[in-house]
Amino acid sequence: MNQDVQWMQAALELAKQAGEVGEVPVGAVVVKDGKIVGRGKNSPVSGNDPTAHAELLALRDAAQTLGNYRLENCTLYVSLEPCTMCSGAIVNSRIARLVYGASEPRTGAAGSVVDIFSNASLNHHTSVEGGILAEESRQLLQAFFKPKRVNQNPLREDALRPMDEWFEGIPNYPWPANYIANLPSLNGVRLHYLDEGSTPDNAKQITYLCLHGNPAWSYLYRKMIPIFTAHGHRVVAPDLIGFGKSDKFKKAQQHSFEFHRQVLLDFIERLDLQRVVLVVQDWGGILGLTLPMAMPHRFGGVLVMNTTLATGTQALSDGFLSWRAWCQANPDFDVAKLFARGNKHMSAEETQAYNSPFKDRGHRAALHAFPPMVPEYENSEGADISRQALQFWRERWQGQSMMAIGLQDPVLGQAVMNDLRQNIRNCPPPMLLPHAGHFVQEHGQTIAEAAVQHFKLSSL
Numbered sequence: 001m002n003q004d005v006q007w008m009q010a011a012l013e014l015a016k017q018a019g020e021v022g023e024v025p026v027g028a029v030v031v032k033d034g035k036i037v038g039r040g041k042n043s044p045v046s047g048n049d050p051t052a053h054a055e056l057l058a059l060r061d062a063a064q065t066l067g068n069y070r071l072e073n074c075t076l077y078v079s080l081e082p083c084t085m086c087s088g089a090i091v092n093s094r095i096a097r098l099v100y101g102a103s104e105p106r107t108g109a110a111g112s113v114v115d116i117f118s119n120a121s122l123n124h125h126t127s128v129e130g131g132i133l134a135e136e137s138r139q140l141l142q143a144f145f146k147p148k149r150v151n152q153n154p155l156r157e158d159a160l161r162p163m164d165e166w167f168e169g170i171p172n173y174p175w176p177a178n179y180i181a182n183l184p185s186l187n188g189v190r191l192h193y194l195d196e197g198s199t200p201d202n203a204k205q206i207t208y209l210c211l212h213g214n215p216a217w218s219y220l221y222r223k224m225i226p227i228f229t230a231h232g233h234r235v236v237a238p239d240l241i242g243f244g245k246s247d248k249f250k251k252a253q254q255h256s257f258e259f260h261r262q263v264l265l266d267f268i269e270r271l272d273l274q275r276v277v278l279v280v281q282d283w284g285g286i287l288g289l290t291l292p293m294a295m296p297h298r299f300g301g302v303l304v305m306n307t308t309l310a311t312g313t314q315a316l317s318d319g320f321l322s323w324r325a326w327c328q329a330n331p332d333f334d335v336a337k338l339f340a341r342g343n344k345h346m347s348a349e350e351t352q353a354y355n356s357p358f359k360d361r362g363h364r365a366a367l368h369a370f371p372p373m374v375p376e377y378e379n380s381e382g383a384d385i386s387r388q389a390l391q392f393w394r395e396r397w398q399g400q401s402m403m404a405i406g407l408q409d410p411v412l413g414q415a416v417m418n419d420l421r422q423n424i425r426n427c428p429p430p431m432l433l434p435h436a437g438h439f440v441q442e443h444g445q446t447i448a449e450a451a452v453q454h455f456k457l458s459s460l
């Protein structure tokens with residue numbers, strides 16, 4: 001066997017060992033008179049040492065073995081082309097010959113980016129040969145980086161990610177998860193959404209865009225989704241950041257009206273949703289009703305359930321103010337109990353599904369952030385955009401409208417909804433649900449059945 005190959009295999013063995021403990025797999029040996037006198041494996045992470053590259057460690061090891069800081073008549077074998085730091089050290093230690101494996105196109109200092117060794121005023125000693133067992137080295141590096149590339153959404157440091165196990169076995173939610181993190185506004189936080197019933201030609205389908213509020217998630221639409229898809233429509237239902245299977249900010253202050261609105265705009269744009277029927281309730285409407293004026297060509301219909309546009313020009317309802325005060329007084333409130341209270345027809349498993357996103361207390365920042373975020377005064381964040389939206393619905397809205405009201409809602413009930421209806425152009429009299437409360441979607445089957453009759457593709 002070629003001597004160079006034999007020594008390079010020793011270097012690759014060290015590279016493998018580095019990779020096994022989570023270091024970028026690079027290894028090096030120093031050889032003198034047919035014997036290994038120094039070994040090094042890349043270890044900057046474990047050593048908290050930016051200089052702990054395989055070559056430097058091998059040089060140090062060899063100098064100790066030989067009892068000399070000058071490594072005369074030695075060859076350094078390294079599995080990857082050295083960086084500038086290591087190349088400088090190789091020259092300084094008077095290594096006679098450098099043999100490396102794979103080239104390193106981003107940082108290599110033996111010809112790839114710069115060439116320390118060809119510089120006559122720097123280097124008098126070291127000859128260079130590259131490409132020995134290069135393929136083996138490359139495969140080792142690719143295998144090391146591969147699992148990280150598969151995980152396209154590393155968790156941001158200021159965010160938390162709910163565990164998949166928290167959602168296992170919850171009833172009537174069979175749909176696969178979809179994730180997106182690379183929207184400009186998301187900046188790496190991962191948003192979960194359902195996307196069901198889409199056909200290859202989905203620009204010609206009606207898309208029901210279903211937006212939940214606080215403290216719910218896309219689970220809220222489980223009774224409506226199958227009805228929409230059974231009629232050949234597409235359903236897209238995101239979980240707002242902080243809710244459901246989406247990432248959670250660690251701090252309440254990270255949430256803002258403008259952030260959530262921009263995420264929804266970016267999301268609709270990225271999925272290129274067309275012929276949208278906007279389905280909203282609670283914060284789904286407080287945010288969602290401000291969207292169509294920014295992209296009116298995408299929206300053909302709106303289905304409004306217990307919600308409002310908070311313009312800051314009218315005092316917030318007493319019902320809302322008590323809800324906000326109650327949330328502040330009970331920061332650890334049981335979300336499942338809240339659903340159980342107004343929905344006697346729900347099973348315990350169903351109400352518990354609303355606790356699933358919040359199994360750790362650290363995940364509750366959105367629950368604290370949202371009630372105080374409802375625009376209260378004319379200069380509150382979101383109030384101005386909500387006033388513009390109200391004007392849009394009153395004067396420029398061209399699409400079809402439908403309204404459904406849960407009459408048992410003390411927060412955003414019939415009075416608030418009647419006000420809103422006056423401001424939605426051509427909105428017919430509402431569908432009234434005497435037994436439904438704030439979370440109208442828990443009685444969503446009849447609403448969805450009425451909606452698929454009401455919204456016709458031909459007119460969207």
Ligand SMILES: [Zn+2]
Binds near residue numbers: 055
């Ligand atoms: Zn280096």
